[in-house]
Amino acid sequence: MLFPRFTLFFFSMVSAYKPVVLVHGVFGTADGEFSQTFDKWIPDEHSGTIVYPIRLYEKFCSLTPMWIQIAKIRRKVADIMVNHSDGIHFVCFSQGGLLCRGVLSSMNHNVDTFISLSSPQAGQYGIPDPWKKYIDSLKQKAYRLLYSKFFQGKLSIANYWNDPHHQDLFRKYSVFLAPLDGTTPTANLTEYRRNFLKLRKLVLIGGPKDDVIRPWQSSHFGFYDDKESVVEMKKQQFFMKDDFGLKTLYTKGRVTTFTFPGIRHSQWYTNRTVFNKAILPFLT
Template sequence: MASYTTFSILLLLIGLTSCYKPVILFHGILSGSENMVLLEETIKLFHPGTKVYNCGKFPYWNSLESSWRQVRELKKYLEEINALHHEGVHFIGYSQGGLLGRAAIQSYPQHNIKNFISLSSPQAGQYGDSFLRLIFPNLVAKEAFELFYSRIGQHTSIGGYWNDPFNQELYFKFSKFLPYINNEIFSLNSTNFKNGISKLNKMILIGGPNDGVITPWESSHFGFYNKSLSVVPLYERDIYINDEIGLKTLDKAGKLILIAKSHVNHLCWHTNPWIIREVILPHLD
């Protein structure tokens, strides 16, 4: 009887430690995999047996390399991990890492990413002084287009998603990243970009009004400024109305989840265990 009980417990433990899909983590700008360790440990603590891949590519100053260069390398990384886990994996990208991760998924429509979690990421772009001061202390938002909408500026990751509402003509002329992955500009990859998103089981977009870095914070939900600096929410923007990258498709199928949480600073989304338990863990089934 004792041996039968022990065997039953072992079977239960095996079941508990094998029911969670692997998780890929990708860090934000001017940081590295070390900054994602608390998130990794929290996932393993509450979801025992979870295999976590904490991607260390493009750490710290290397995170300023061009968006497309990072996306290409991240795509290769996803291909390698996907080949090991035919059951599928989840992806969590923090800040810039969520935007680049989304682009890598779009560039790899054969992926087996199940749930994509964008953790306070500038999915509709970035425009604001608070963010710039972290990297370019003497640069202000209203003048940043002179740097970012240039050949040199487009060799920086930020230049790839800087979205100046007052200089949209230059944005579409010079930006080689964001308007393409958002299918604002049609390209040979536009169909793949949409298929990569539509294939997801769930897309979870997380952000909040007290973030303090992502500007506007609604960019984490694909909302963005108009020329009056009023925020146009996702559901009123062409990217959703015309289903340009598959967001409407996901939404109509109940697969698009928007989470807005107040009183969370940008640096706390991935470092506060209570926040992680509340907004991330429920989506790592």
């Protein structure tokens, strides 16, 4: 009787799904964004899956500079990886997608699949729709504050603000996104690239009705040129030069993009169609 039980236990251990780390967006909380959705749906669909919502830098603390957040999240992820040598998955929303990219790029990780859910991977340039009628002109002036040592050291959003009309200042002052992309030379780029290429799969999710990410194509590594026309991922300099390994992943068929119409920013993590089509199939 012991042998069949041991065989069943061993088989269940071998066939178990990889655990999933969830990282929330700006002003968000792990429980507020995920407790009734991904945190519940993933184990329901993939029985036995362990889900780790990262309960760090929630609400207004999410405005803490990116590298400070990344350092603490990285320690948490390292503790998780110790217990899961076969690998883990990342599912990361909005600003959380950039945090996850910073984490996996700056550590020796075993992240198998990184799902970036409506995240401004190429940067943000624009005001969310609910605020536009009050402060729409702010985006043209924001660089004066955000491209300064003070705000780069105080505000997460400043770290990935990407003004297409002031790229010289972006390269000079951005302490997070420009070095991570290789837009600004950094001694760490070789490490970022090496770690980024450890991913087996990168999944990029976004859509044209997103009312926060500007442009929405930033979720697919597309971004504005100096005329504010969107340039797709494959024509971005960091892609063509393969600065951090994105072109290599893409060429090897390890990048998948999804575009969903009609979904606003706060609906990405509550939409079951998005989950079923673009997230669940990659969490194996």
